[in-house]
Amino acid sequence: MAPQRFHEQFDQIQRSMPDVPLAMGPDDSAEFFYEKGVVLARDGAEAALVEDRVRTHFTEATGLSADHVRRAGPETNRSGITRIQVGDPGHGDRHGDRAVHHALRALSEAEGRAGHRLVSRNHVVSIAVNACPGDEPVPAPLTQGTNPAPADGPYDADTAVKVLVVDTGLMADFSSSPLLAHTQGDPQLRECDEAGVLQQYVGHGTFIAGLVAAVAPNTEITVRNTLNDAGAILESDFGAALFASVDEHGWPDVISLSAGTSNGRTDGLLGIDAFMTELRAQGTLLVAAAGNNSSATPFWPAAYADLPEYRDVVLSVGALRGDGDYGACFSNHGSWVKAYAPGERLTGVLTGFGAPVPYVYQHSTYDACRYGFTYTCTCQYPRHTGVLSEDRAGTGGKPDQVMFEGYAHWSGTSFATPVAAGMVAAHMTAHKESAPRAALRQLLDATTAYAEVRGAHVPALRPPTWQPVPVVRLAPPA
Structure with a gap:
């Protein structure tokens, strides 16, 4: 079931x-x-x-x-x-x-x-990845700042690394964040419902753009609103949408894509076959989320990283838990996941810094981790009751509501992905490397940091400005 x-x-x-x-x-x-x-x-x-x-x-x-x-x-x-x-x-x-x-x-x-x-x-194809979000956003105080914190370094329009984020669009007031000063793109459609409440996954693209900018300040970021309807699109439309996302400004250095699907196969998605063939002929690097279903089943397009002809073309990214030492409970895993980056309780820009905006939780948290982990993971904390959950006993039938006024904590391989994309871009700037695929090889070859995921030691891409979040391990059940 x-x-x-x-x-x-x-x-x-x-x-x-x-x-x-x-x-x-x-x-x-x-x-x-x-x-x-x-x-x-x-x-x-x-x-x-x-x-x-x-x-x-x-x-x-x-x-x-x-x-x-x-x-x-x-x-x-x-x-x-x-x-x-x-x-x-x-x-x-x-x-x-x-x-x-x-x-x-x-x-x-x-x-x-x-x-x-x-x-x-x-x-x-969904930005929830495997249709199962790592969690929903949690309000963070404005005084806390982002995590990763903004890295030092100038922005130079002539040398800035071009990063394309294919996701939801940008919140209307995104420019109120100095972090997003060099970000452009499509607007987020239908930010709020008729009652003025933020809709599910609104701010997803803005949050991702902020993570790239924090890790790699010398980036020119473009956000496309390719995935607005609950973050989902049919495979038959996805290939054409990806082509459209690169048509207006040409192929970027890096594409950050926090969406995909499994399909029970090991040879990719038929619907994006033409796009992947064209991608391979370009110099662009695709950095793609591994998915949030705590599964070893290949997830596409991230799993293209495991196909010989795409190993230098695609980087598949899993999520590390808050302390950065182990895999997050929700993260997909397996030999097809080539690197892991912090992806649990990151702090970034969700909305602009104007009037607070309400959000009503869609999913309820669980009494225990739904994947069997024994630390205080995002399955359990912070506790809330959601609209879509059938069991709302003890809540009067009402889901929980919070207010956002800028920053949020958010978890998922969706967010480990732009962290990794930012590290590739930062490496390009630091080493004056113009080829993103070469930069990825250099970055992985130079990586001495590893984490443990399901008993395997995997490359861990931890930005210098990222601060670990303490993890509390629960006592095993009696």
């Missing part, structure tokens, strides 16, 4: 995509979400092959009518992907889609002969 928070987030994302029926996959497990009744294929001959094989499979193998099998949407797009309808999206429930399952099976033999994947589910 999938964890409570995964189910809660499913409901949140489904509300943000009311016209796209979604299911969980591959069954009722906490792996991924996908569009019901639709599969993806590459444009042209492969799409025609998929359509033909699926139609034959439904007719011969299942005895079902194949009249519903047809192209769904534009024949071509920038990412070279075609959506093919293989079933009625109204059939079944959230726990799976048999039509999509049959369509994938219909192509298994053809994929074996072709030597590569021909068909895919249309996954939901």
Whole structure:
């Protein structure tokens, strides 16, 4: 059975995509979400092959009518992907889609002969990563400042490292923070609901930009609002959205991407295949979040870092807990995660420094860590009751509300990622290195700091201005 928070987030994302029926996959497990009744294929001959094989499979193998099998949407797009309808999206429930399952099976033999994947589910890519946020933001006092603290160093427009953040946009009053003086980009859409309450994941892109700027002051940061609707986008749209994010100003030095999905495979996402091929031909380094499901399952696009042709192109980043010595309870892990950075209870800019703005918690904390860890992790503290949780006993049925007036504490591989991206950018400036991929190799080769994650010793990228947060270990249950 999938964890409570995964189910809660499913409901949140489904509300943000009311016209796209979604299911969980591959069954009722906490792996991924996908569009019901639709599969993806590459444009042209492969799409025609998929359509033909699926139609034959439904007719011969299942005895079902194949009249519903047809192209769904534009024949071509920038990412070279075609959506093919293989079933009625109204059939079944959230726990799976048999039509999509049959369509994938219909192509298994053809994929074996072709030597590569021909068909895919249309996954939901989310900034919650694995649709399971590390936690929600917690107000931090203005007197505390950020953690990491802003590093010393001048900004030089001629040598500034160009960093692109593909995320939600910038809060309307982001420029009230001196930390974001050299940040530009798209506005955050729909900051508040009709009652003036901040919506979930609002400020995510602003928080990330602030972390990059704190670690690497000589950066020119651009934030795109590619992921505004509950931080989610369909895989079929994701590739084109990534292309659009680099079109206006050209390819940057570094892309910081705190979004993705697992898909049960080890060969990447079909929907971003064209973008990843183009990325490899550029000099840009993609720094991507490993995900927050405490899992070793490859999470894309971060897991491209483990494919030979992308090892110098992508850096996958997991999260360290507050003391920086061990992995955070929520962080994905495994050999495909190439480095870890502080990602628990970081302090950064969430909103501007004007009038306080209310936020109502969406998820409740737990009595014990949902992943079985025994320190006071973000699963448990600070305690709050959320809107999406069914059990609100003792609260009068009311979720908890807080006020934000600038800074927040926030946790997730979403935030370890810009810390790592900032360290690459800072290395480029310090060593006058113009090639970000070369800078990454130099940085990792020079790293003598390690942390322990699931018994493995892994490279730990800890910025000099980051201060550890004390960790309290709980007594084991009697």
